[in-house]
Amino acid sequence: MRIALDAMGGDHAPMEIVRGARDAAQEFGIHILLVGDQDRIAKELNGEDAGGLISIVHAPEVVGMDEHPVNAIRKKKKSSIVVATQLVKAGSADAVVSAGSTGAQMASSLFILGRIPGIDRPAISTLLPTSDGVVVLLDAGANVDCRTQHLEQFAMMGSLYAERVLGLPHPRIGLLNIGEEETKGNELTLAAYSLLKKLDLNFVGNVEGRELFLGRSDVVVCDGFVGNVVLKAAEGLAMGLLGMFQQELGRMEEVIGRERVLHLLGGLKRRMDYAEYGGAPLLGVDGVSVISHGSSRAKAIKNAIRVAKETVEQKLVPAIKANLEKDTVKGVDE
Amino acid sequence: MRIALDAMGGDHAPMEIVRGARDAAQEFGIHILLVGDQDRIAKELNGEDAGGLISIVHAPEVVGMDEHPVNAIRKKKKSSIVVATQLVKAGSADAVVSAGSTGAQMASSLFILGRIPGIDRPAISTLLPTSDGVVVLLDAGANVDCRTQHLEQFAMMGSLYAERVLGLPHPRIGLLNIGEEETKGNELTLAAYSLLKKLDLNFVGNVEGRELFLGRSDVVVCDGFVGNVVLKAAEGLAMGLLGMFQQELGRMEEVIGRERVLHLLGGLKRRMDYAEYGGAPLLGVDGVSVISHGSSRAKAIKNAIRVAKETVEQKLVPAIKANLEKDTVKGVDE
Numbered sequence: 001m002r003i004a005l006d007a008m009g010g011d012h013a014p015m016e017i018v019r020g021a022r023d024a025a026q027e028f029g030i031h032i033l034l035v036g037d038q039d040r041i042a043k044e045l046n047g048e049d050a051g052g053l054i055s056i057v058h059a060p061e062v063v064g065m066d067e068h069p070v071n072a073i074r075k076k077k078k079s080s081i082v083v084a085t086q087l088v089k090a091g092s093a094d095a096v097v098s099a100g101s102t103g104a105q106m107a108s109s110l111f112i113l114g115r116i117p118g119i120d121r122p123a124i125s126t127l128l129p130t131s132d133g134v135v136v137l138l139d140a141g142a143n144v145d146c147r148t149q150h151l152e153q154f155a156m157m158g159s160l161y162a163e164r165v166l167g168l169p170h171p172r173i174g175l176l177n178i179g180e181e182e183t184k185g186n187e188l189t190l191a192a193y194s195l196l197k198k199l200d201l202n203f204v205g206n207v208e209g210r211e212l213f214l215g216r217s218d219v220v221v222c223d224g225f226v227g228n229v230v231l232k233a234a235e236g237l238a239m240g241l242l243g244m245f246q247q248e249l250g251r252m253e254e255v256i257g258r259e260r261v262l263h264l265l266g267g268l269k270r271r272m273d274y275a276e277y278g279g280a281p282l283l284g285v286d287g288v289s290v291i292s293h294g295s296s297r298a299k300a301i302k303n304a305i306r307v308a309k310e311t312v313e314q315k316l317v318p319a320i321k322a323n324l325e326k327d328t329v330k331g332v333d334e
Numbered sequence: 335m336r337i338a339l340d341a342m343g344g345d346h347a348p349m350e351i352v353r354g355a356r357d358a359a360q361e362f363g364i365h366i367l368l369v370g371d372q373d374r375i376a377k378e379l380n381g382e383d384a385g386g387l388i389s390i391v392h393a394p395e396v397v398g399m400d401e402h403p404v405n406a407i408r409k410k411k412k413s414s415i416v417v418a419t420q421l422v423k424a425g426s427a428d429a430v431v432s433a434g435s436t437g438a439q440m441a442s443s444l445f446i447l448g449r450i451p452g453i454d455r456p457a458i459s460t461l462l463p464t465s466d467g468v469v470v471l472l473d474a475g476a477n478v479d480c481r482t483q484h485l486e487q488f489a490m491m492g493s494l495y496a497e498r499v500l501g502l503p504h505p506r507i508g509l510l511n512i513g514e515e516e517t518k519g520n521e522l523t524l525a526a527y528s529l530l531k532k533l534d535l536n537f538v539g540n541v542e543g544r545e546l547f548l549g550r551s552d553v554v555v556c557d558g559f560v561g562n563v564v565l566k567a568a569e570g571l572a573m574g575l576l577g578m579f580q581q582e583l584g585r586m587e588e589v590i591g592r593e594r595v596l597h598l599l600g601g602l603k604r605r606m607d608y609a610e611y612g613g614a615p616l617l618g619v620d621g622v623s624v625i626s627h628g629s630s631r632a633k634a635i636k637n638a639i640r641v642a643k644e645t646v647e648q649k650l651v652p653a654i655k656a657n658l659e660k661d662t663v664k665g666v667d668e
Contacts, residue, residue, distance in 0.1 A: 130574075131574055131577070141512060144512065144519065144520035144521075145520045145521055178475060178478065178558075178559055178563060186479045186559045187478075189559075209562070209563040209564065209565065209567030209568075210569055211570065212567050212571075213567070213574045214570060214574070222563075225523075225560070226559070226560055226563055228543070229510060229511075229512060229542075229556075229563075229564055230543065230563055230567050232512075233543030233544065233547070233568060234571055235544055236543060236544035236545060236548060237546075237547050237571055237572065238575065240464075240465050241572065241575050248598055249598070252590070252598060256586070256594070264583070264586060
């Protein structure tokens with residue numbers, strides 16, 4: 001397997017990206033194609049190519065975080081994200097991973113890989129930690145104004161992702177909403193509820209914000225605006241509360257000792273660390289494209305590569321296609 | 335001042351409601367009218383009427399949490415929430431407070447008190463704790479499908495609330511959105527941004543979910559669907575993380591001692607306790623109506639009464655009316 005990794009994308013590129021690539025190549029034994037500035041990558045790599053598992057593909061341009069995504073990828077044909085995505089299109093790589101501009105990665109994936117026929121809007125599928133595991137939240141920000149059929153497609157793709165990549169049989173699908181009752185919601189969720197309950201999915205009904213982190217469902221579908229706001233609010237709150245814990249513990253430091261304070265914080269940080277959960281696949285494009293957090297360091301990059309590897313191994317894209325064809329056939333029969 | 339309190343509303347009614355009323359009457363020296371089943375309230379009150387500050391207004395019916403709000407308040411003219419709201423309309427009370435069905439309280443407030451002329455959609459205005467204080471989030475769930483002018487009205491009302499009741503001069507008004515740039519957002523927030531920046535408000539631009547709890551703005555406006563989901567997600571996550579912290583500390587108990595563990599947890603719980611922040615006024619109705627959390631105990635009820643008292647004292651409703659008239663006049667001049 002070959003993963004094309006955007007070596008120039010993210011707050012800590014290329015250093016942390018190259019480190020993550022090396023860790024992934026060694027741990028998973030797969031080929032990583034580092035895409036970006038030849039010289040800078042070679043300097044970071046310093047000859048340590050994980051026994052030949054790591055190679056460099058030169059791409060002289062970079063899309064900045066502040067650039068307009070569509071314009072940027074149209075102008076910068078030799079940018080690392082465009083070249084990395086083209087490697088997948090050409091069959092030279094099985095997946096693309098980037099921690100750069102999410103908009104640029106979405107635009108590259110849409111224009112170069114294209115959408116799976118039958119999918120109107122690809123969705124960013126993020127994993128959130130819950131009290132007893134993880135929940136797949138989609139869409140986490142790719143589509144800000146969704147229609148009912150988009151949520152239907154998110155539900156189908158999210159179910160297949162949870163089943164194949166997370167290994168959950170009959171994933172429970174929830175609809176993010178403001179009340180448990182079928183009668184609660186806005187125009188979009190009211191219409192989505194009546195559609196979702198008719199589908200061949202394990203639909204468990206509405207999931208309120210409060211239940212999102214309680215593991216009541218394996219997949220939660222929502223409009224990309226809501227998903228993005230909730231995801232970022234959760235990140236901000238988690239970090240804020242960790243800060244509070246740190247302050248409260250600080251007061252105890254003289255009593256319980258610095259080592260114990262650090263031990264306590266370490267345990268919490270591990271459990272709240274989003275880097276553990278790696279990247280978010282852009283489900284619905286005709287290829288594997290995994291979005292990693294802009295602040296990713298080596299560990300997050302390694303885990304994003306793991307997500308890409310498993311998504312390829314579990315043949316998620318073919319599974320989504322097959323499911324859509326099945327529905328089309330069904331549609332014809334009826 | 336007289337506050338009409340729905341003694342039958344909430345998970346712990348009437349006991350905790352009556353206790354909260356007694357605490358508020360004693361601490362604030364104001365009259366509380368306990369509205370509900372005469373006998374049950376009298377039994378809870380047990381003659382302790384805070385030196386005559388507490389009296390009972392009999393209302394034989396109760397609106398259940400599972401009833402359709404509008405139908406329920408139409409049918410149950412003698413329900414505690416309807417009678418309590420009528421006391422305000424009649425001038426026998428200055429404000430109504432309830433921990434019962436939010437929908438029933440909204441419906442009662444809309445039908446009995448009515449909307450302030452110029453306000454299309456009253457908004458639930460909740461206080462959220464931030465790293466350095468509180469932020470007013472509105473709408474927290476009254477309106478699930480908002481238009482641009484609704485967000486404009488929320489911004490104006492939220493600004494006056496923060497200025498008068500929270501005592502913040504020139505409150506910073508933010509728009510909950512998925513990016514900082516003016517070009518980010520969905521149809522609603524893109525249109526709202528260009529409207530809000532033209533208004534006579536201290537508009538500080540878009541606020542991302544991550545910044546919501548960082549105190550970057552004093553007021554954050556959003557659609558009621560998004561606000562409700564974010565608010566409940568924050569509650570759920572905060573409780574979940576407190577549980578994690580409890581577990582981590584539990585492991586340390588033998589080492590640092592049970593007392594210190596409890597002390598640490600106490601400090602954290604206080605800082606994360608939503609009951610501290612009391613109730614959420616339904617801004618935009620022609621009277622003071624404060625919504626308290628359904629799980630409210632005595633402390634939360636007392637604090638909701640405090641919010642009602644301050645909202646009355648600071649003449650928030652007249653201030654909103656004056657502001658709308660000013661704008662109308664301005665409109666005419668132009």
